[in-house]
Amino acid sequence: MRIGSIFKGERQMEIFQVFAENWFSSFTPKEFADRFGFNYDTVKRALPELEKARLLQKEKDAYCVSKTRLCRNFKMFYDLYKVLNHITENKRELILDIYNLAEPFVSSCVVFGSTASLSHTEKSDIDILLIAKSENIDKMKKNVQSRRILGTNANTVFFSEERFERDYLDADDFVISTLSSNLVIYDDGFFGIYLRRGLPEPSEKAIAMKREQLQITKNKLDDAMEIGDLDVAYSQMLDYLLSSARIKLWQSGTVPTDKTNIIEKIKTLDEKLHGSIMQLLKNPKKSVKRIYEELGKSKGAV
Amino acid sequence: MKNLERVKEQCEFANKWLERAEKRMEEGELEEAINAVWLFFENAINVVKDVRNNAPVFSHDKTRIFEFYAKNGVLKMDYSTEFLRLERMRLSASFGQYSNSIPVCSIEELKEFVEKAKLLQKDMNATVDLVFTGTNS
Numbered sequence: 235m236r237i238g239s240i241f242k243g244e245r246q247m248e249i250f251q252v253f254a255e256n257w258f259s260s261f262t263p264k265e266f267a268d269r270f271g272f273n274y275d276t277v278k279r280a281l282p283e284l285e286k287a288r289l290l291q292k293e294k295d296a297y298c299v300s301k302t303r304l305c306r307n308f309k310m311f312y313d314l315y316k317v318l319n320h321i322t323e324n325k326r327e328l329i330l331d332i333y334n335l336a337e338p339f340v341s342s343c344v345v346f347g348s349t350a351s352l353s354h355t356e357k358s359d360i361d362i363l364l365i366a367k368s369e370n371i372d373k374m375k376k377n378v379q380s381r382r383i384l385g386t387n388a389n390t391v392f393f394s395e396e397r398f399e400r401d402y403l404d405a406d407d408f409v410i411s412t413l414s415s416n417l418v419i420y421d422d423g424f425f426g427i428y429l430r431r432g433l434p435e436p437s438e439k440a441i442a443m444k445r446e447q448l449q450i451t452k453n454k455l456d457d458a459m460e461i462g463d464l465d466v467a468y469s470q471m472l473d474y475l476l477s478s479a480r481i482k483l484w485q486s487g488t489v490p491t492d493k494t495n496i497i498e499k500i501k502t503l504d505e506k507l508h509g510s511i512m513q514l515l516k517n518p519k520k521s522v523k524r525i526y527e528e529l530g531k532s533k534g535a536v
Numbered sequence: 537m538k539n540l541e542r543v544k545e546q547c548e549f550a551n552k553w554l555e556r557a558e559k560r561m562e563e564g565e566l567e568e569a570i571n572a573v574w575l576f577f578e579n580a581i582n583v584v585k586d587v588r589n590n591a592p593v594f595s596h597d598k599t600r601i602f603e604f605y606a607k608n609g610v611l612k613m614d615y616s617t618e619f620l621r622l623e624r625m626r627l628s629a630s631f632g633q634y635s636n637s638i639p640v641c642s643i644e645e646l647k648e649f650v651e652k653a654k655l656l657q658k659d660m661n662a663t664v665d666l667v668f669t670g671t672n673s
Contacts, residue, residue, distance in 0.1 A: 457571075
């Protein structure tokens with residue numbers, strides 16, 4: 235089947251590509267056009283046609299990818315296209331070297347982090363998730379770590395299929411962010427199952443763990459403020475506010491996919507917290523002291 | 537002309553982070569202690585480089601700078617291994633078990649890092665004294 239026979243024109247293909255990059259998000263035609271800079275009339279015409287082709291599905295007024303096998307195959311095609319066209323040769327070779335070492339045992343090989351969202355710079359690390367069956371995980375680890383390939387710019391994370399499933403059910407942060415933004419290098423179908431299932435609801439355990447981590451971040455922030463190291467205070471403060479926002483969203487039944495998504499979604503839920511995050515991003519050193527004082531008065535953001 | 541104010545501020549931060557690391561270690565707050573001792577190493581190498589080059593560390597790999605100053609005799613020993621381990625542990629503490637980093641250390645191991653940090657502190661102070669006052673304390 236030729237790709238051109240599915241899409242009516244290049245714009246339609248581009249629109250679907252953006253949907254595939256935002257796998258778990260839904261957009262009305264207007265939201266989509268505004269956010270991604272497409273002509274509204276083009277989007278309004280294209281979305282029902284993509285729905286008819288079973289690449290998109292409609293829920294109320296919003297569209298999202300249909301997550302069918304055809305959809306997943308297109309995503310993998312685009313992922314490989316991005317690897318070939320938007321990643322430097324050195325990094326591409328590193329990814330392939332790691333994949334080749336893992337290949338006899340790997341179920342899924344997925345690039346995540348800044349490389350996957352194409353927000354990487356030359357100095358960014360490459361983050362690679364390697365999933366294998368429990369009985370193969372040690373052999374795969376040994377193989378990958380046998381070569382001194384894991385230098386300063388490759389962070390390889392090993393998961394057994396069982397652990398990925400368990401953490402998925404706990405709505406673990408890492409699993410959610412990896413499912414939300416990734417480039418699939420290889421998949422025997424395991425990772426695809428989760429792309430089809432959608433994002434999980436966070437469990438009580440996941441929320442409790444996040445709260446514990448939040449307290450540690452708060453302690454680090456307190457240390458930085460007492461010492462007066464505002465650079466460190468800024469990064470801890472941002473981490474603290476974003477984690478607080480994530481917990482609030484979880485408690486309201488919303489699962490944000492990444493930092494940008496947290497900022498977008500917290501706006502309607504907690505305007506004050508959203509305002510603090512925006513001020514901090516706009517004017518780091520000036521606002522860090524003031525926001526810290528406000529946190530003290532309100533006894534924390536959550 | 538060295539940037540006295542910048543070096544002085546950075547030096548103060550370094551010393552305070554080391555004090556904080558010891559306090560957090562006594563309290564048994566391992567993650568906070570690792571973070572603080574790592575921040576001491578970061579600030580200390582910044583001070584040493586600023587004193588020698590009149591510029592703090594920007595895009596350089598700090599591990600290499602530790603190695604370089606040890607080879608040149610600016611630092612009495614090479615702290616690059618400790619720095620790298622702390623950096624990995626810090627990542628490990630922040631991202632849990634996901635990163636490829638080595639697991640977070642025990643309190644006993646952390647005490648050894650703090651001892652090394654105190655040696656680095658002496659080296660840092662000596663470098664600062666030598667350049668600004670011409671005396672080696």
